[in-house]
Amino acid sequence: xxxxxxxxxxxxxxxxxxxxxxxxxxxxxxxxxxxxxxxxxxxxxxxxxxxxxxxxxxxxxxxxxxxxxxxxxxxxxxxxxxxxxxxxxxxxxxxxxxxx
Amino acid sequence: xxxxxxxxxxxxxxxxxxxxxxxxxxxxxxxxxxxxxxxxxxxxxxxxxxxxxxxxxxxxxxxxxxxxxxxxxxxxxxxxxxxxxxxxxxxxxxxxxxxxxxxxxxxxxxxxxxxxxxxxxxxxxxxxxxxxxxxxxxxxxxxxxxxxxxxxxxxxxxxx
Amino acid sequence: xxxxxxxxxxxxxxxxxxxxxxxxxxxxxxxxxxxxxxxxxxxxxxxxxxxxxxxxxxxxxxxxxxxxxxxxxxxxxxxxxxxxxxxxxxxxxxxxxxxxxxxxxxxxxxxxxxxxxxxxxxxxxxxxxxxxxxxxxxxxxxxxxxxxxxxxxxxxxxxxxxxxxxxxxxxxxxxxxxxxxxxxxxxxxxxxxxxxxxxxxxxxxxxxxxxxxxxxxxxxxxxxxxxxxxxxxxxxxxxxxxxxxxxxxxxxxxxxxxxxxxxxxxxxxxxxxxxxxxxxxxxxxxxxxxxxxxxxxxxxxxxxxxxxxxxxxxxxxxxxxxxxxxxxxxxxxxxxxxxxxxxxxxxxxxxxxxxxxxxxxxxxxxxxxxxxxxxxxxxxxxxxxxxxxxxxxxxxxx
Numbered sequence: 001x002x003x004x005x006x007x008x009x010x011x012x013x014x015x016x017x018x019x020x021x022x023x024x025x026x027x028x029x030x031x032x033x034x035x036x037x038x039x040x041x042x043x044x045x046x047x048x049x050x051x052x053x054x055x056x057x058x059x060x061x062x063x064x065x066x067x068x069x070x071x072x073x074x075x076x077x078x079x080x081x082x083x084x085x086x087x088x089x090x091x092x093x094x095x096x097x098x099x100x
Numbered sequence: 101x102x103x104x105x106x107x108x109x110x111x112x113x114x115x116x117x118x119x120x121x122x123x124x125x126x127x128x129x130x131x132x133x134x135x136x137x138x139x140x141x142x143x144x145x146x147x148x149x150x151x152x153x154x155x156x157x158x159x160x161x162x163x164x165x166x167x168x169x170x171x172x173x174x175x176x177x178x179x180x181x182x183x184x185x186x187x188x189x190x191x192x193x194x195x196x197x198x199x200x201x202x203x204x205x206x207x208x209x210x211x212x213x214x215x216x217x218x219x220x221x222x223x224x225x226x227x228x229x230x231x232x233x234x235x236x237x238x239x240x241x242x243x244x245x246x247x248x249x250x251x252x253x254x255x256x257x258x259x260x
Numbered sequence: 261x262x263x264x265x266x267x268x269x270x271x272x273x274x275x276x277x278x279x280x281x282x283x284x285x286x287x288x289x290x291x292x293x294x295x296x297x298x299x300x301x302x303x304x305x306x307x308x309x310x311x312x313x314x315x316x317x318x319x320x321x322x323x324x325x326x327x328x329x330x331x332x333x334x335x336x337x338x339x340x341x342x343x344x345x346x347x348x349x350x351x352x353x354x355x356x357x358x359x360x361x362x363x364x365x366x367x368x369x370x371x372x373x374x375x376x377x378x379x380x381x382x383x384x385x386x387x388x389x390x391x392x393x394x395x396x397x398x399x400x401x402x403x404x405x406x407x408x409x410x411x412x413x414x415x416x417x418x419x420x421x422x423x424x425x426x427x428x429x430x431x432x433x434x435x436x437x438x439x440x441x442x443x444x445x446x447x448x449x450x451x452x453x454x455x456x457x458x459x460x461x462x463x464x465x466x467x468x469x470x471x472x473x474x475x476x477x478x479x480x481x482x483x484x485x486x487x488x489x490x491x492x493x494x495x496x497x498x499x500x501x502x503x504x505x506x507x508x509x510x511x512x513x514x515x516x517x518x519x520x521x522x523x524x525x526x527x528x529x530x531x532x533x534x535x536x537x538x539x540x541x542x543x544x545x546x547x548x549x550x551x552x553x554x555x556x557x558x559x560x561x562x563x564x565x566x567x568x569x570x571x572x573x574x575x576x577x578x579x580x581x582x583x584x585x586x587x588x589x590x591x592x593x594x595x596x597x598x599x600x601x602x603x604x605x606x607x608x609x610x611x612x613x614x615x616x617x618x619x620x621x622x623x624x625x626x627x628x629x630x631x632x633x634x635x636x637x638x639x640x641x642x643x644x645x646x647x648x649x650x651x652x653x654x655x656x657x658x
Contacts, residue, residue, distance in 0.1 A: 004207075010108045011204075016194070020193035021119035023192055023193075030124060043150075044138060051146055057229065068241070069158075071244050078251065078255035149388055168405070
């Protein structure tokens with residue numbers, strides 16, 4: 001097994017890629033996917049620490065993060081579908097009115 | 101160690117593909133690959149149950165949902181690449197890595213973990229922890245899922 | 261497997277190579293051997309047998325030219341498809357189009373890792389075995405969606421989306437039926453589930469209580485739907501969608517999809533055998549105690565026959581039932597099978613509270629009931645076959 005630090009650096013890099021994706025992309029679906037990437041980077045950190053401390057709590061938290069990610073994806077995609085019906089676009093710049 | 105480096109390179113490359121592919125479906129497929137490699141990384145951390153759940157939940161459900169919505173909406177146009185945003189985004193990401201690094205690396209956690217105890221990461225132990233000290237969050241998570249189901253149906257339903 | 265590779269490393273082979281790479285290489289070699297020696301002939305012979313069985317049921321002959329009774333037909337088909345031109349449509353997404361068959365194939369093939377063919381005959385006895393099986397089979401959906409979208413054909417896209425909706429929906433009753441058995445067995449490991457049963461039918465989880473009996477049929481139906489089999493084959497319904505998501509595929513890539521479909525039939529039967537039908541259990545014969553190879557062979561034979569019987573049933577169903585409509589398919593899943601599978605889960609949980617050790621008389625009674633149902637069914641089928649005699653003129657060697 002690789003040392004803890006390697007996992008932490010890797011998860012920081014993945015998290016940063018996710019952040020970059022949210023900033024640079026002009027498509028709400030890809031933005032949502034970048035958020036999933038960030039959640040997974042956090043999961044990796046949790047599991048690395050859980051392994052390092054030898055405690056199962058980290059794994060249970062990852063379990064909850066997955067549940068929340070599933071709920072988030074479902075509601076997010078439903079919002080995207082509803083928005084697409086009104087605006088005919090997936091560009092977040094078209095969604096600045098903050099109303100339907 | 102070799103395994104970790106191979107997996108890390110594969111994960112980072114496929115994560116980069118997620119944000120660099122201009123086609124949404126390609127991004128989604130790259131994300132499936134990234135999530136799969138992260139699942140294998142979970143296995144190397146003695147979390148087989150979580151790793152399998154990752155494949156089951158992400159590849160089997162969440163990413164299928166993403167692909168389904170992409171194909172349903174079928175956005176034809178490739179999005180244009182805007183250089184200023186790309187510069188800003190890359191700079192922000194790099195800055196974030198440099199800010200996170202000291203915080204992550206100065207932990208009290210043991211650098212090289214001791215060999216895992218018997219049953220670490222097994223379904224039995226995970227279940228005992230989940231229904232022991234985490235039983236209230238577990239119930240709240242089930243309510244959250246119910247709310248998400250109802251919310252999704254209400255949001256995506258066509259107005260009659 | 262692992263001990264063997266460790267032995268090789270200690271004996272100085274692969275000097276200097278990192279241990280993990282050697283393991284990975286060993287796994288690839290083992291996978292290739294399993295693929296070419298077991299899975300490929302299995303899927304191939306199944307394809308031939310399926311065509312023969314349908315032909316018999318429809319009073320036709322079926323493929324009978326290549327080899328005795330046409331048993332080598334699958335080899336001829338394979339060679340023909342290998343030699344065919346590999347067409348990629350000009351407007352298709354080339355990368356995803358070529359990748360999709362392999363994703364489907366890998367998803368189906370990975371299931372063989374946790375299928376125990378005997379007490380020792382298993383690639384890896386994971387402690388999360390059955391969950392792993394559900395996870396890898398769900399990867400197939402991604403491949404199907406990729407195939408449907410990348411073909412850039414509306415029939416393909418419709419077929420892919422129908423298939424994804426269908427597989428994701430039917431995963432719920434299938435998963436809950438599996439959960440029922442996981443309750444009873446108290447483990448996720450496939451070997452552990454089999455060890456919780458016995459060789460005698462009344463020790464099988466099928467007859468554990470009425471709820472597991474229902475769960476078996478729920479699992480089998482849901483698995484047929486997940487495998488895109490008739491009567492649930494609307495993703496590739498010829499009369500509506502040409503061939504669904506495989507419309508644009510040709511040659512070897514086309515074959516890969518059907519390879520996965522036929523092989524998947526066996527996986528369905530194997531999982532049903534693991535969960536409900538006692539797996540590889542054979543009666544304790546004293547003469548076999550000191551003959552491990554013979555014993556292993558017998559266990560393999562028992563497992564194989566049980567699993568293959570359900571492949572035959574799937575063929576029978578396909579030759580008998582008409583295809584359902586999309587809305588019927590969805591209402592069957594969400595309005596009937598999902599609630600019923602929840603009833604199974606809750607009922608089995610309550611049953612285990614009342615009788616933690618199981619209820620032997622009920623198991624015996626259910627076994628007897630099962631025998632009676634089977635006998636009546638056989639009588640009915642026999643009656644039909646006898647009265648169809650003038651039409652169905654069976655000659656063994658045509």
